[in-house]
Amino acid sequence: MTVEASDRADGSWPRYYDSLTLFSPTRYSPLAGMTFPGGNPDRHPHRDEVVAYLTTYAARLDAHIRTDRRVTAVGRDDGAFEVGLEGGGRLAARAMVAAPDTFGRPHRPHRPHRPDLPA
Ligand SMILES: Cc1cc2nc3c(=O)[nH]c(=O)nc-3n(C[C@H](O)[C@H](O)[C@H](O)COP(=O)(O)OP(=O)(O)OC[C@H]3O[C@@H](n4cnc5c(N)ncnc54)[C@H](O)[C@@H]3O)c2cc1C
Structure with missing residues (x-):
């Protein structure tokens, strides 16, 4: 089981500043088992894309995540x-x-x- 203090399971990225992009290009950014969308492996995705990626990743995990804990x-x-x-x-x-x-x-x-x- 995973316990998460906030009300969502995508880590700190939703709370980072809104002009932020990944410093690492997408080719080095995927988590195990899920490619980073967008095609170009040299681009640096915006914070909101990272949040969307992490949200999708968490939803696909076979894990019991309890938020607000x-x-x-x-x-x-x-x-x-x-x-x-x-x-x-x-x-x-x-x-x-x-x-x-x-x-x-x-x-x-x-x-x-x-x-x-x-x-
Ligand atoms: C401004 C900034 C830019 C960055 N850019 C990059 C980048 O371009 N490329 C890169 O690879 N890395 C980058 N990083 C680093 C990367 O964001 C972090 O290493 C990564 O988010 C860490 O993931 P994490 O899941 O360990 O921690 P977080 O994403 O911080 O998640 C920690 C989670 O733990 C929860 N939590 C905290 N305390 C408790 C508690 N007591 N009980 C329950 N839950 C708790 C929080 O609510 C949060 O959801 C950046 C970091 C910052 C700050």
Whole structure:
């Protein structure tokens, strides 16, 4: 089972800035088992194309993805992992992969000369 904090299963790409394109061309960008659409292997797809690709990929996966479930704690209990969820739910698992990446916690440097920017 996969638990995802947001309400969709396509990672951080929907929340990246809207002028973003992949820095890697499509020839190097496909995930296992699904080519990147668009033909030209040298082009750099726009963020929205990446989101569409990831959404389709997630829908094709034979995986149980539970959205709107934020993991708040992970512990061990008698050899198994115990995963705590926001709001109080718990899951038990024999194995676990944590892939939260860092986009949810951006580093914002101190900029006292720009009080108009977010802290
Ligand atoms: C601006 C930018 C441009 C990039 N451009 C490229 C590029 O051109 N080519 C390239 O290959 N890579 C690029 N990357 C890197 C690439 O986006 C990331 O490496 C990739 O998205 C990581 O995928 P991921 O699934 O590990 O993490 P993410 O896509 O960040 O997904 C992490 C998921 O974990 C969820 N999550 C976080 N915390 C919790 C929690 N506690 N409980 C449950 N769920 C949680 C989040 O909601 C999110 O959906 C770029 C990154 C950034 C920031």
